[in-house]
Amino acid sequence: MKATATRPKIVVTGGGRGVVGHAGARLLADLADATGLTSAFSQALAGLRQRQGGHDPGRIAVDLAVMLADGGEAIADLAVLRDQSELFGPVASDPTAWRLLAGLDETALAALRAARAAAREIAWAQHAETRGDLPAPTVAGQDVPGLVLDVDASIVLCHSEKESATSTWKKTFGYHPLFCFLDNTGEALAGMLREGRAGSNTTIDHITVLDQALAQIPDAHRHGTPILLRSDSAGSSHGVLAHIRALRDRQHLDIRFSVGVAITEPVREAIRAATDWIGAVDVDGDLREHAEICEITGMVATDGWPEGTRFIVRRERPHPGAQLTLFDTIEGWRHQVIATDTPPGGGSIQYLEARHRAHARVEDRIRCGKDTGFGRFPSRVFAINQAWLHLALTGIDLLAWTQTLLLDGDLAKAEPKKLRYRLLHVAARITRTARRTRLAIAEHWPWTDTLVTAFGRLNALPRPAG
Incomplete structure (x- = not known):
């Protein structure tokens, strides 16, 4: 040997x-x-x-x-x-x-946020002069035009008594900060430290973080560049979506949303009635086995939703160990629904659904962020x-x-x-x-x-x- x-x-x-x-x-x-x-x-x-x-x-x-x-x-x-x-x-x-x-x-802190925005403008100008346009996120084999903002919250555990550290909805103890990352580059545009009991879908917190994130974007990019806000269902409150529409109407920002939707009984009825299912695609744009999508706009009541909101449902055969609702168990599929105000002509529903699923990258940003300072306070x-x-x-x-x-x-x-x-x-x-x-x-x-x-x-x- x-x-x-x-x-x-x-x-x-x-x-x-x-x-x-x-x-x-x-x-x-x-x-x-x-x-x-x-x-x-x-x-x-x-x-x-x-x-x-x-x-x-x-x-x-x-x-x-x-x-x-x-x-x-x-x-x-x-x-x-x-x-x-x-x-x-x-x-x-x-x-x-x-x-x-x-x-x-x-x-x-407000002064430091303004200083970061000023430095970001210089960094982006340096990138434009030495390397060209900012990188574009890619989904389903296509580039997503403009800037993509991902909003998400995460629990940070505290192992000792700290001010405003409380029990969380996961029955742990700590803080529940809310973040906004730029998917194009991985930059951390905004973050808000919140007590552990803070809700996942707090409208005012989402609006504050979104506004702080938009303030970090240089004027030349904030006005005239398409901006997509992605969030899970925590960011789909009607107040947040109304604020996004107000940004478009009053500040003339080209901003759209793609958010998760809670599956309520009316949504379940629309899913049961859906018939025009087509194959879903993976990150490379290839058809994904055992996954289908369907647009159910017009089959779901739109009261409280901004005009032009579209609804897309995805169903997929559940993998072993997947957490399923009773509805999923009965139907034999795992379901997810998204809402977007991207109008027809802005891409196929396969692209729109894959574009939203790329929101999962924000979880990696947060995981890395916990190793870069905010995992311990x-x-x-x-x-x-x-x-x-x-x-x-x-x-x-x-x-x-x-x-x-x-x-x-x-x-x-x-x-x-x-x-x-x-x-x-x-x-x-x-x-x-x-x-x-x-x-x-x-x-x-x-x-x-x-x-x-x-x-x-x-x-x-x-x-x-x-």
Whole structure:
């Protein structure tokens, strides 16, 4: 039998000089500067500077966002940046960072949201100049035109008593935040921290998050670009849909919706009466086995729904272990219904139904977001945790901008964990020659060329004037 190869024997010592870890995280910090995020945060929080010569509050906020994007989970993880000043410069102490978070009231958070919007406008302009249009989401083998916004809520468990952490509808304990992500790029446009008992279909919360998300979209894209809002049935309240229609009528936004619909008795009757079933398609546009769809518009009462709303039902043979209602069990199919105001001519019902099913990608965004800051909240104080959520969303944006502006191939679509293992956590050696500081990444690291190319693209990005 062939013996398993052994690892080379090593002798471990201290005293290595010029070696730094998490070298790739410097890419995130420099991108925050290149997009104007750091300067915008500094201006937004200028009134919070505690003493002359102290740490810039905006820079502290950016360092926290970089730390979260890099995989940090607690304020103490700032030490990874702080203890490598030759790479990251001066970084605030933990108590200073705590004081900043404690000072971020709703006025300050509104200023930070405006600063993020300003930086996003620059990042999108840089993308337009260096790479062209923003990527388009693809469903059923087709590109979805314009921008696609996905709204969804998720429970974040708390394992200790925290302000406004309560029992949830899943009989757990924690918070129930609501988010809006941009499917085109993975950017986290908006988020609202809510107590655990907050309802899934709270109209005012959905409207607030939607409005905050739309405010993050640059004017050139918000007006004149088709926008699709997707949500599960929690976002299908008549108040939310009326607000969307008001945005179209009063603000002249080209915004449409695609939302889940609760299957009530009138809907069940329409499903039983439906006859024009056709095959459903999968993500590649091929027919999906044992799945059918049918439009039931006109067979369902539209009281309270915006004019022009269409209803599409999907039925599929249930897989083992699927949770079925009594109606599904009797019929032998698992049913889902969506409502959309995309008019006839905006695509086949197969495309419209597949377009809505792609809303499931938001669950992956939230799962990754829980590994990028909002899976754990640091404080017992609700306001501090709300500020922490905002900086976590900022960190998610930095990762998304890194991928859309600086990376290609698989890493441009990779989840944060892969980016950290491949790029952000790499070790390097710092040397200083001829008044220049050089960061040398290991020659045989498989992704050295990718990281070097990314830094080169970063340096070549057009910078905002002034």
